[in-house]
Amino acid sequence: MPYTDLLLHDMGAGLADGRPDFLAGGREWRTPPLWGIGPVDNVNGHTRFLHDGRARSIAEAILWHDGEGLAAREAFRNMSRAERAAALRFLESL
Numbered sequence: 001m002p003y004t005d006l007l008l009h010d011m012g013a014g015l016a017d018g019r020p021d022f023l024a025g026g027r028e029w030r031t032p033p034l035w036g037i038g039p040v041d042n043v044n045g046h047t048r049f050l051h052d053g054r055a056r057s058i059a060e061a062i063l064w065h066d067g068e069g070l071a072a073r074e075a076f077r078n079m080s081r082a083e084r085a086a087a088l089r090f091l092e093s094l
């Protein structure tokens with residue numbers, strides 16, 4: 001299970017680059033597969049997420065979600081500290 005729909009989503013103004021790319025508008029990004037996101041540091045020697053590498057951690061990447069991803073961001077923000085830690089542990093296990 002790759003944990004992505006591989007579809008384009010409008011992620012809001014914060015993540016927009018304003019550059020339409022073929023069929024994707026300037027604020028649409030393809031969901032990357034989250035499978036393998038845990039070992040990304042060991043494998044790639046970095047933890048930079050999102051299309052331009054602006055997020056230094058998985059949590060930061062989630063907090064950039066807007067537009068169609070807003071509900072996911074708010075759910076993450078409204079979790080208790082323990083729930084958030086469990087969610088991040090899960091993502092790091094992928």
Ligand code: HEM
Nearest residue numbers: 009011015029030031032049050051058061062068069072
């Ligand atoms: C359980 C909820 C979610 C979690 C934990 C999550 C987590 C993440 C993470 C960690 C990334 C960065 C991946 C990378 O750079 O390799 C990412 C990117 C992305 N996510 Fe989510 N996400 C969630 C929900 C959603 C939803 C609901 C949507 C849209 C319908 C969405 C759309 C995207 C897109 C388009 C990107 C790429 C954005 C870019 O490159 O700037 N995500 N997500």
